[in-house]
Amino acid sequence: MCVLGVIGTMVWDAIWRESGVGSPVEEWGGISYSLAAADAINPFDYKVRPIVKLGRDLAERGFDFLKELSVIESYDGISVVDELNPRVELRYTGESRRCEQIVAGVPPWTWQELAPLVDGCDALYVNFITGMEFDLPVALELRRNFEGPIYVDIHYLMMSIGPTGERHPRRLTRWSEWLSCFDAVQLNEDELAALGSPRDDPWTFAREVVGRETGMIFVTLGSGGAAYVVAPDAMPLEARRGWQDAVSPLRSGRLEVEPVEGGDPTGCGDVWGVTAYGALLGGADVEEAVRRANSAARRNVSHSGASGLNRYLLGGGIERA
Secondary structure (H helix, E strand, C coil), X not given: CEEEEEECCEEEEEXXXXXXXXXXXXXXXXXXXXXXXXHHHCCCCEEEEEEEEEEHHHHHHHHHHHCCCCCECCCCCEEEECCCCCXXXXXXXXCCCXXXXXECCCCCCCHHHHHHHHCCCCEEEEECCCCXXXXXXXXXXXXXXXXXXXXXXXXXXXXXXXXXXXXXECCCCCHHHHHHCCCEEEEEHHHHHHHHCCCCCHHHHHHXXXXXXXXXXXXXXXXXXXXXXXXXXXXXXXXXXXXXXXXXXXXXXXXXXXXXXXXXCCCHHHHHHHHHHHHHHCCCCHHHHHHHHHHHHHHHCCCCCCCCHHHHHHHXXXXXX
């Protein structure tokens, strides 16, 4: 049985809709969405090892959530800390735009803490939920010491936190070093533009990046679906640094998705990423992986919060890896 390590933060969300009807929805969010989706797709013969720090104030509720997931390999990667668990307030100002505020926080992982937890994992899925899960020196150690493929969603690495917890977009310093730590990178269209600045065309930037250490870039486009730029023959199951063929052309494409009216887009990127990665680990080609991820994220819009999401995704006929 292979093991997929999932690194991120379980946050407690309070979600305010623009209409105010039914607000706020208070539920588990953050990496909880990824874990629920991983349970639904259950990547071929993989089990999932959550690598998460839980604040003691919400630890019991956190374990209650995890116990609902049949794909969990063990709880050995769960560290209960004395700090308060992160809580996030999201206020939507449109179908996809929102204002966010985060309070409290668990300490970042050190390499000494992380090393024994990733040992024995065959692949890693990293999702920066607070943006402070670990710093660049730890990322570099992870890349040097972990031999399997690493997929990352860098979303909150691209956000700063203001004095009262409000989140704002920022440019990622030392971005080239960060990206070199991961085999596959997920980000959204705004983040790609910020990384590629001051270039006129962020997609040119994406093509320049892919084929170095990073073999795949996935760009989520909200209701527009998702796009990708991939090095030739790149496949995370076989991924190692230098897995690309430098003389062959890159592949790129975009798959649209049928839009959904209303709903709650919270967690769509988290569902999207682990679904795409699970499909790739299961042997799907890139376009098939993107198609499955689009479908799962689209269904997530009709469900608020991560609790019960695994069953809800399965009820919609989500494809297992």
